[in-house]
Amino acid sequence: MNFKELKLNKPIVRALFEKGYEEPTLVQERAIPVILHKKDIIVSAQTGTGKTAAYALPILQLLFDKQDAPKKGKKIRALIVCPTRELAIQIEENFKVYSAYTNLRTGVIFGGASIQPQKEMLKKGVDVLVATPGRLLDLHKQDIVNLDYVETLVLDEADLMLDMGFIDDVKKIERLCPDGKQTLLFSATMPYKVELLANSILKEPEYIEVSPTSSAAKGVHQVVYYVPKPKKIELCLHLLRNNIKGSVIIFRRTKYGVDKLEQTLLRNNYKAVSIHGDKAQSLRQQALNEFKKGEARILIATDVAARGIDIKNVDAVINFDIPNIAETYVHRIGRTARAGASGAALSFCSADEKAYVKDIQQLINLAIYVEEEHPYPLDPKAKPEVHKKKGSKHKKGRKSEASKKKKKRWY
Template sequence: MQFKDLQLNKSILKAIAEQNYDAPTPVQQQTIPLVLAKKDVITTAQTGTGKTAAFALPILQMLFNKQDAGKKGKKLRALIVSPTRELALQIQESFKVYGKYSNLKSTVVYGGTSIEPQKDLLKKGVDILVATPGRLLDLHKQDCLNLDYIETLVLDEADLMLDMGFIDDVRKIERLCPQEKQVLLFSATMPNKVVNLANTILNEPETVNATPSSSTAQNVQQLLFYVHKQHKMELCLYLLRNTIEGNILIFRRTKMGIAKLEKMLKSNGYKVNSIHGDKTQDDREDALEKFKDGSINILIATDVAARGIDINNLDAVINFDIPNISETYVHRIGRTGRAGNSGVAYSFCSADEKPYIADIHKLINTTIPVMDEHPYVLDPKAKKEVHRTPGKSKHRPGRKSEASKKNKKRWY
């Protein structure tokens, strides 16, 4: 199938051709015709499958005939709600690229930055708005945008949106839009809370399952390292010195963990930066830009901050902390080995993370090869690691050892 077979007009096809895209991906082939047929759609697809174009292209096509209708001021007709600022910026970039040869205007609004310039952009009138939930509701509260003419509402990365606590905001946004509208829901996974949301706001939706959640990237070599929690830093350094090369994305569970790892790597001369929820929008964009232009080659991130970030030519992913949700593992390693390239995923598993690895093996229906040729191998029989306060006895207060009981002279 070619893009021209999808009933897209010449100006959109010209913009696609300039990006050197020859044929639509499976998610685009299945989703675009349904969107053009004005159906509500639920699409399950991982990042990197081309899902942004799966809704951006048909939205541009449907609005194309109305692009000059509002000479006195454009009406907002398409709304895309995205959980993170980084993802919102990428979606807006796609609309700009594919809508290059149209008069359709799109913009993006998100929190963590000044609201005034965003108000000015909205005053000038836009056809398509990409927004994070909180900032969208702020702008609506201040009467800076009118959602009465929305024809298509897109909820992107719905599972992450709900994980981040946006469920009430999403429902509120849906209610602010007209009752008669098309709703498109995209999600990497379909937990019950996403299914419940879909059941309440979509009307007889068609479903597209482009990538089953258990499928792991075909071009990614997966390697598992059992290591004591206290030696993960050393193992990371050892592999960076001896094995891992190129552009590397490292996942950690907490911001504090990221800070410690970043400090250690910098002190060892590595070009590294990080992104997490506490960083300002400017700092996050700056870190991403440096990673993309090669100023740094190691980026450390939490799952929330990294979700939806599109990085080309990523050579390796390191799971410094094993995720407790199996689908997250699939999502993480799918960031490398994209677009025909190959990549490697390294996972560091401590004793208390072994149950997570067992769940991941069940999900991906295969066993990740274990690497034991490294200096920090954890005893395979270790079930858990006991953390003790230095200088403090592991026994309960007042407990006497068996030896002391035997040696004690009894008066009786």
């Protein structure tokens, strides 16, 4: 199937062609026709499956078919609400690319940045507004944002918005929009609280599930290193020097941990940048741009700061801290091996994180290969037994002849 068969108009197809899009992804193929029929929809899809285009393309199509207003005096007819500043910027960039040959205008508003330029942009008028909840409600209180003409409301990364405490804001935003609007809910996971939200605001939605979160990305070579917590930095430096080539995203659980690791890597002459919630928006965007352009080889991030960001050609992901939520592990390793490429996911597990590895293996139904040949092994007495219990559903991993030999492993 191609994009023409999805009944997208020539200006949008032309923009997709110039961007190098050849065929729709599965989530695009399944969601676009439903959205074009103006039905509410719930989509469960991981990051990297093409979900932004899955709602952006049909929204632009519907707006294009009805556009009759000049650039001045435009009303907000499509509203996309998402949890983080970085994701909002990325979504706006995608809308601008897809609508390059239309008369449609997109704008973005988010906190942590000067409010005046956003006010000026809104006064000029936009067809599509991408927003984070707090700044959107702030500008609505100031009578700068008018949601009376919204035809389509998108809640993107709904699970993360609820995790970040935005549920009341999301419900308020939904109530500020017209009753007859179309509502599209996209979420990487479908916990009970997301289902409750969906049931309360969507009308007879169609449910689409693509690449369920319990499945690890294909092409990712997963390895776990059992290591004492104080030795994780030494192991990280060892792997960066001897094993890992290319670009790397390193995940840490806390903002303090991100800053500490960044300082250590910089002292060791690695070009590293970082993003977390306490950094100014301009610094976060600068760090992302440097990493995307290859000016920095290493990006260190917390999960919230990195969620939903599309970064291509990441060679490896390091879980410096094992996530205590198994689904988060799947999100993290999905940053590499995108679009059919291969990549590595390396996890550093200390004694107090053993249970997290067990939960992850149960979720993905796969034994993660344990690398024992490294300079900082965990005390064997503290090492957990993994994927060896009788009756386990985990797939038994076997070492190949090559892996049994002592040699450098290049990821």
